[in-house]
Amino acid sequence: MTTVPLSSNKLSLSNNATVIIDGKRVAEEIIESVKSRRAIENIVPGLAVILVGNDAASSVYVRSKSARAKECGFVSKQFDLHADVSESEVLELINNLNNDSTIHGILVQLPLPKQINAHHVIQSIAPEKDVDGFHYLNTGKLTTGDTSDVLVPCTPAGSIHLIKAVMGSTLSGKHAVVIGRSNIVGKPMASLLLQENCTVTIIHSRTETPAELCKLADIVVAAVGIPKHIKEGWIKPGAVVIDVGINRITTEEGKNTLVGDVDFDNVIDKVSAITPVPGGVGPMTISMLMQNTLEAAIRSKRIA
Ligand SMILES: NC(=O)C1=CN([C@@H]2O[C@H](COP(=O)(O)OP(=O)(O)OC[C@H]3O[C@@H](n4cnc5c(N)ncnc54)[C@H](OP(=O)(O)O)[C@@H]3O)[C@@H](O)[C@H]2O)C=CC1
Numbered sequence: 560m561t562t563v564p565l566s567s568n569k570l571s572l573s574n575n576a577t578v579i580i581d582g583k584r585v586a587e588e589i590i591e592s593v594k595s596r597r598a599i600e601n602i603v604p605g606l607a608v609i610l611v612g613n614d615a616a617s618s619v620y621v622r623s624k625s626a627r628a629k630e631c632g633f634v635s636k637q638f639d640l641h642a643d644v645s646e647s648e649v650l651e652l653i654n655n656l657n658n659d660s661t662i663h664g665i666l667v668q669l670p671l672p673k674q675i676n677a678h679h680v681i682q683s684i685a686p687e688k689d690v691d692g693f694h695y696l697n698t699g700k701l702t703t704g705d706t707s708d709v710l711v712p713c714t715p716a717g718s719i720h721l722i723k724a725v726m727g728s729t730l731s732g733k734h735a736v737v738i739g740r741s742n743i744v745g746k747p748m749a750s751l752l753l754q755e756n757c758t759v760t761i762i763h764s765r766t767e768t769p770a771e772l773c774k775l776a777d778i779v780v781a782a783v784g785i786p787k788h789i790k791e792g793w794i795k796p797g798a799v800v801i802d803v804g805i806n807r808i809t810t811e812e813g814k815n816t817l818v819g820d821v822d823f824d825n826v827i828d829k830v831s832a833i834t835p836v837p838g839g840v841g842p843m844t845i846s847m848l849m850q851n852t853l854e855a856a857i858r859s860k861r862i863a
Pocket residue numbers: 714738739740741742743744745762763764765766769782783784785803804805806840841842844
């Protein structure tokens with residue numbers, strides 16, 4: 560079997576080789592376009608990232624978001640709050656950021672500790688600064704197909720970008736199976752695919768015949784949070800597989816590694832294209848966050 564990396568936006572499915580979708584490279588191209596658009600617009604977008612508690616993985620992601628923002632010529636402010644901070648303190652910080660004209664994007668890293676209601680926190684963010692795309696106004700626009708000034712969740716937006724990079728811009732009529740129905744990945748992913756005129760099936764923990772349903776898919780998006788859960792027998796030959804999962808595991812040899820939700824090594828012989836973990840969807844999430852922040856800043860300039 561031959562495998563080729565996906566370079567740029569070229570459709571590479573025709574030559575019978577399996578495409579390992581190079582999300583890192585595609586993400587880098589998006590970052591470059593954000594940098595140049597920012598310079599042309601001559602603006603300094605401001606991104607505020609709020610981290611509650613000291614979860615090691617969350618700290619790593621938040622740091623990499625801040626670093627990328629600076630690289631793009633943004634101002635990045637990071638707020639590290641103590642794990643036992645009250646909900647009202649978080650709401651007060653968000654209120655201040657909503658009223659700060661130098662800040663165009665606000666992101667609250669999830670999950671939040673138990674004493675804080677994540678719905679309250681997310682809905683308190685001004686919708687035009689909600690660069691995660693989780694506010695009801697943005698999710699409502701996404702599900703109703705209102706594209707005016709919408710902010711689309713970063714991971715699903717990045718996943719669609721990769722799917723189109725390999726399948727072309729028309730996904731109409733394709734059967735897409737999304738595994739997972741979270742508000743941050745599964746549901747908005749299904750909405751986006753529906754918007755692209757795919758036939759969409761959503762599989763979750765109560766689904767009775769997940770493997771059989773998944774086997775009907777031209778496009779599989781896995782966002783479950785279980786290492787290597789999607790097996791070779793779930794995949795229709797030639798399917799395009801997007802692995803959103805990020806799972807830290809310790810191997811039998813005692814090595815700590817990152818694996819996806821898809822059993823990559825066994826699925827690879829069946830698929831036409833697949834994202835690796837790491838280096839697939841993860842970097843796309845961060846570049847889409849930069850794109851959303853730039854977009855929010857451009858819109859605020861237009862309104863001002
Ligand atoms: N690459 C990236 O940029 C990002 C990666 N992630 C990763 O993606 C994965 C999913 O994240 P997230 O959506 O936040 O996770 P959640 O835990 O919020 O959601 C997981 C979903 O998977 C479903 N599920 C659980 N077990 C099964 C099963 N056995 N069969 C079918 N469905 C099942 C759940 O169903 P039910 O609703 O019934 O409980 C739920 O809808 C994680 O590994 C996370 O780390 C997340 C965000 C961004």
